[in-house]
Amino acid sequence: MRVLAICGSLRAGSLNRKLLDAAIAMLPAGLEAEVAEWRDVPVYDEDLEAQGMPAPVAALRARAMAAQGFLIATPEYNWSIPGGLKNAIDWLSRKPDGTQPFAGKPVALMGATPGPGGTTHAQSHLRQVLYLLGAQVLPPPGVFVQQAASRFDDAGAITDEATRKAVAALAAAIGKAVA
Numbered sequence: 289m290r291v292l293a294i295c296g297s298l299r300a301g302s303l304n305r306k307l308l309d310a311a312i313a314m315l316p317a318g319l320e321a322e323v324a325e326w327r328d329v330p331v332y333d334e335d336l337e338a339q340g341m342p343a344p345v346a347a348l349r350a351r352a353m354a355a356q357g358f359l360i361a362t363p364e365y366n367w368s369i370p371g372g373l374k375n376a377i378d379w380l381s382r383k384p385d386g387t388q389p390f391a392g393k394p395v396a397l398m399g400a401t402p403g404p405g406g407t408t409h410a411q412s413h414l415r416q417v418l419y420l421l422g423a424q425v426l427p428p429p430g431v432f433v434q435q436a437a438s439r440f441d442d443a444g445a446i447t448d449e450a451t452r453k454a455v456a457a458l459a460a461a462i463g464k465a466v467a
């Protein structure tokens with residue numbers, strides 16, 4: 289069993305990448321994670337799609353189709369989903385052969401921000417998009433990491449117990465959902 293782990297930030301020091309890696313480390317035995325590569329996915333353009341799926345999209349789609357579920361950690365940009373992540377999901381929502389990778393699959397959502405908001409807006413918008421795509425987004429409580437800069441050590445380990453427990457619970461829940 290495998291989940292595709294998607295980080296909504298490409299930044300080298302991304303707090304969300306730390307969160308994603310921490311969650312991957314807590315997945316139950318037997319559940320693997322592959323980190324999605326979407327840096328080279330072009331801006332969606334229907335004319336481009338008409339020429340065939342661009343190679344980075346085809347590669348991402350193949351990995352998403354092969355996964356039994358998804359683990360997503362995303363920042364919030366301007367109270368919503370980062371454009372790059374939304375763009376990648378828009379590509380994945382296309383059905384060149386009548387299928388799309390989110391249909392019927394469980395998705396665990398997380399988010400981290402240095403501010404106080406916990407990415408609640410971004411996660412609620414993402415939940416709405418994934419609902420349309422037929423994904424089974426795991427129910428609350430979820431993982432909303434506020435003041436995230438102070439919650440990881442230099443090695444990326446979670447430093448506070450409440451965050452560690454919330455991430456562990458989500459990792460266990462996605463493990464159960466894909467089993």
Ligand SMILES: Cc1cc2nc3c(=O)[nH]c(=O)nc-3n(C[C@H](O)[C@H](O)[C@H](O)COP(=O)(O)O)c2cc1C
Nearest residue numbers: 297299302303304363364365366367401402403405
């Ligand atoms: C364009 C932009 C918009 C942002 N808007 C929000 C926001 O609405 N809410 C929030 O909590 N943080 C916002 N931030 C701050 C991000 O949460 C912060 O940069 C965070 O570290 C990004 O995630 P990362 O560390 O995984 O790269 C914004 C950052 C950028 C670059």
